[in-house]
Amino acid sequence: MTARRSPLAPTLALAVLLVLAGCATPFVPTPTSPDSTTAGTNADTTPATDGVDDGSGGGTSNVTANPWGSDPVVVAVRNEGSRDRTFAPLVREAADFWEANDDRYLGFSVDYEVRPDAEEPDLVVAFTDDVPDCGDVSDAVGCAPLLTDPRQVDRPETVWVQTSLGNESTTLVAKHELGHTLGRTHADAPTSVMRAKSVIYTEPQPNATERAFPWDDTDFTVHVDAANASDPDGVVRQTDRALTYYEDDPPGMPDNLSFERVGSPGPDTEVRIRFGATSSCASSTGSCVESYGTDPDGDGAIETYTRIDVRLVGIDTDAVGWHVGYWLAHALGAEADAEKPPPFRDASYRERRGAWWE
Known part of the structure; x- marks a missing residue:
């Protein structure tokens, strides 16, 4: 009798816990049971995304004014990692999100100028293979200062994002970290961006x-x-x-x-x-x-x-x-x-x- 091959059973994706200041601690969920699909195929798996809503949930921040002031925030983008990737479009996408939703979520206007090679930026989004220590959190995928008052801003401020993430996850982490630099905490809206727990995917792997x-x-x-x-x-x-x-x-x-x-x-x-x-x-x-x-x-x-x-x-x-x-x-x-x-x-x-x- 011929031995036959069964379907493979993928588990949930690598998930990370985003905590205050944008640090993140990864964990791997328990593998799921195999799906009864046609032999020789891979069963699709939908990742668990605890508490995802339409983006309207969450509390209201105490921030009443833009900690960056009224001028556009000049954002530089630095790739300090080993991967040959262009991250500026993803940072631009994250900045666009906050510009489009500033009245709804921030209560003040914010304008960004994403200039990757800016010599005197207000903010640097730095991509690195290993995010520096972020409070008490190890193995972070991102880190940023929580800024609620202009007196806290020490230009140029730096946001760190890990290089190994896929494009969608990179954009999500960048949105999350920019949110912290605008005074948003994990208790603030939009929950889908600022919540304490999200599913994060890496770049494609074999x-x-x-x-x-x-x-x-x-x-x-x-x-x-x-x-x-x-x-x-x-x-x-x-x-x-x-x-x-x-x-x-x-x-x-x-x-x-x-x-x-x-x-x-x-x-x-x-x-x-x-x-x-x-x-x-x-x-x-x-x-x-x-x-x-x-x-x-x-x-x-x-x-x-x-x-x-x-x-x-x-x-x-x-x-x-x-x-x-x-x-x-x-x-x-x-x-x-x-x-x-x-x-x-x-x-x-x-x-x-x-x-x-x-």
Whole structure:
């Protein structure tokens, strides 16, 4: 019987918590369950965006006058990061937002002149690979001073934005940080810009299926759900055959792989061997894989795997090791059968049940 491929299951995108002064602390949400879509496709995932509204919510700031005064605010744009990107149009978009909504949200008029190479700017929006320390927050994606009074302004003020974000997220962070320089806090409108929590996406990244090795490291923990197998001891022995095979550096596979079998699965267990069909892995006899991971660029596809479930349905005990080995090769970057180690290329019924690991 031919092993078949299941859909991948992307998780929520990398989210960040925007806090006072524009700093941000990232966290990765728990992976979602795989969607039951057509085999071989990636299921779309809609990011959670806690508390998004139409932009009219939030409190009213105590700021009653423009802390920058009545003259246009000259904004310079500096790219101090390693990425060759042009950020000025995104800063201009963020500035346009506040100019178009100044009466509604600020209670005073604001005008910006975005001149990337201005020699004596009022404000510098600096793009950097690593945002400097921003209060007590580490791993920030943006940082800006909260300015509510002209006496606080020390020209040129600097707003920091991380270079690795996608265009939409870069614009959102720039809007958020400019809002702080106009006296807006996280309690102020518009909530969709100034709220304390937002979903942030990175620049496009290679998908897991495009990477030579789609994991963060080469150390894996493995749980075998032997209690639900017809031959618990046999499937454990067979799984160990597959794990040992990969630890011995087979051709075409990453070096220095290590597998530790655990008695019960935990949140960090990367490989789970399970028995019985599911809605996304339905078959009367066969095997498939359910893949989990992160989607930091928000394209609906996994960029890095965090877990796989190898699911076996009606497989003879003496063929379990082969099926586990087949899907391990798939998860380790060998998408096509021709890329897999020799035992997993066009193996016959008998070969799958023989000593393929020798």
